[in-house]
Amino acid sequence: MLTLDKLAIEQGDFRLSADLEIETGASVAVIGPSGAGKSTLLSVIAGFLAPSAGRVLWDSAEITGTAPGERPLSILFQDQNLFPHLTLETNLALGLNPKGKIDRAARAQIEGALARVGLEGLGKRKPGQISGGQQSRAGLARALLRARPMLLLDEPFAALGPALKTEMLALVAEIAREQGTTVLMVSHDPEDARVLCPQTVLVAEGKAHPPQDTTALLADPPPVLREYLGEGARPRD
Numbered sequence: 001m002l003t004l005d006k007l008a009i010e011q012g013d014f015r016l017s018a019d020l021e022i023e024t025g026a027s028v029a030v031i032g033p034s035g036a037g038k039s040t041l042l043s044v045i046a047g048f049l050a051p052s053a054g055r056v057l058w059d060s061a062e063i064t065g066t067a068p069g070e071r072p073l074s075i076l077f078q079d080q081n082l083f084p085h086l087t088l089e090t091n092l093a094l095g096l097n098p099k100g101k102i103d104r105a106a107r108a109q110i111e112g113a114l115a116r117v118g119l120e121g122l123g124k125r126k127p128g129q130i131s132g133g134q135q136s137r138a139g140l141a142r143a144l145l146r147a148r149p150m151l152l153l154d155e156p157f158a159a160l161g162p163a164l165k166t167e168m169l170a171l172v173a174e175i176a177r178e179q180g181t182t183v184l185m186v187s188h189d190p191e192d193a194r195v196l197c198p199q200t201v202l203v204a205e206g207k208a209h210p211p212q213d214t215t216a217l218l219a220d221p222p223p224v225l226r227e228y229l230g231e232g233a234r235p236r237d
């Protein structure tokens, strides 16, 4: 279980609080208006930004001061964090060990992960030699290899076309189910939340709210969310 215990986050003039729990194995969307603090919240969970007060815990162990690379999580951002000068193989190997060493066991794992995301045989290519969709797959393959308990997604597939995005999200869901991964996904598309995430954390007006039922939230959104989602999101009669 991920616990955000009375977190206070400051970034310049911006303030965000969070006091909530995410069950192990849950798939949770993070939605809210632009600038509300969704990426900031993920940065604190990932360890890129320290909270000004409160604690982050995973399975009751405090990780507030733990270095990002040592936290029980993988992150997928829009740029996929692939090193452009390294082959896919080496990029993936860095998910397995800090030096990116490829011994026989690592090679088998890497080939398996590439095949799993439909990139069989492309291990020797560099990110610039594959398409944007394939880069997304490579980023996902690296997260798959790391097999950490938590996966944080910050709009990683936003630049892809709708069909490819749907396909990638389905792949994330499948892999998360297999590995029992806890997923936290920032999305601007309520449809992504509806399809993939039974629960949603609403980030708005300086607060990350505890997870609530996605269907119920989207069927009857509070005014701040209704305004952000636009005309399509009307409260039920």
Ligand SMILES: Nc1ncnc2c1ncn2[C@@H]1O[C@H](COP(=O)(O)OP(=O)(O)OP(=O)(O)O)[C@@H](O)[C@H]1O
Pocket (backbone or CB within 6 Å): 011, 012, 013, 014, 032, 033, 034, 035, 036, 037, 038, 039, 040, 041
């Ligand atoms: N490095 C920074 N220094 C100061 N303020 C920052 C910094 N980065 C972000 N902010 C501010 O923090 C607030 C939250 O930003 P954040 O990127 O987390 O929002 P978001 O909900 O992810 O937005 P979007 O949906 O537009 O990506 C914003 O008001 C932003 O201007």
